[in-house]
Amino acid sequence: MDPWIIAATSAAAIAAVNWYFFLAPKSSATAHDAPDGTQLVTIAVEGGYAPSEIRVRRGAPVRLVFDRKEKSPCSEELVIGALGVRRFLKPFEKTAVEFTPLESGSFDFTCGMNMLRGRIVVEG
Template identity: 45%
Template sequence: MESPEILVTLVGLSLIAFVLWYFFFSTREAVSAVSSSSGVQEVDITVKGGYSPDVIEVEKGKPVQLHFYRDEEASCSEEVLFPDFGIRRELPAFQTTLIELLPQQAGRFEFTCGMGMLRGSLVVK
């Protein structure tokens, strides 16, 4: 191989490594749910190329309301799945969808888009 081919290969491998690190190994800051006067824990989540925030902390045994606002029309973000809670919801573009759940046990519960490309976590303490 010649020098330009080696350089292009190294740059490509570096970009692949960065993408893998960013999506699978980088640390994300957790956002704690805000409790309303009625004791319901609420979080607003924006869906646009991912979930923001994508790590949400809540307390065990208290009801949770997740407000998903889908700020795009990409097909991947058309629905959200919470497999551990048996929840699958359509997310209409440019609308807010309410998801209510009651976490009964502590742990980390993943949520994803229908294709599994967009990911987030609900951390129950």
Template identity: 45%
Template sequence: MDTTESIVTLTGLGLMGFVVWYFFFSARQTVSAVSSSGGVQQVDITVKGGYSPDVIEVERGRPVQLSFYRAEENSCSEELLFPDFSIRRALPAFQTTLVEVLPDKPGRFEFTCGMGMLRGSLVVK
């Protein structure tokens, strides 16, 4: 293997390592839900190349209202799946879609786009 092949191989391995770190080990933005006067826990989530915030902490046994604002037209983000709560919603571009859940047990519940590429989670304490 000559010098050029070695550089290309090392660069490729470095980029693969970066992708693995970014998707699986990088720090995630965690937000605790804000309670309204009616006791509903509320969080605003922006959908643009991912979910922001993508980790949401809520209290068990209290209703949760997630407001998804889709700030793009990317086809990947046009659908929201919340399998643990049997929720499948269309997210129209440049509109807010409300999703309400009542978490009755503690745990981590994942939500994704229709293709499974964009990911977030609801952490119930």
């Protein structure tokens, strides 16, 4: 095979991988408010986080409910570094994490191995 074709194919494969990991649209959701003003979001945990980007408002309490739908060891631990949270998520159960964002900005949450990733965006 022509080496140029091989090079072009490799470049296309690398571009596809980069697109998938860095540019592909991520599922994003805005929290909805409970009657007491808490911003609620349920996040499905199954080979990743869905939605993977959560938008909340600054200054109001947030309750993230992680609904773990698998027992794969990858997702068993949840780490939210900015909040000092490291929590075990029981398989097929819901685990709530509560906090009140006081500053705008964004921070990540990950599995214990730093493989699965999500992001919390604090607006306002």
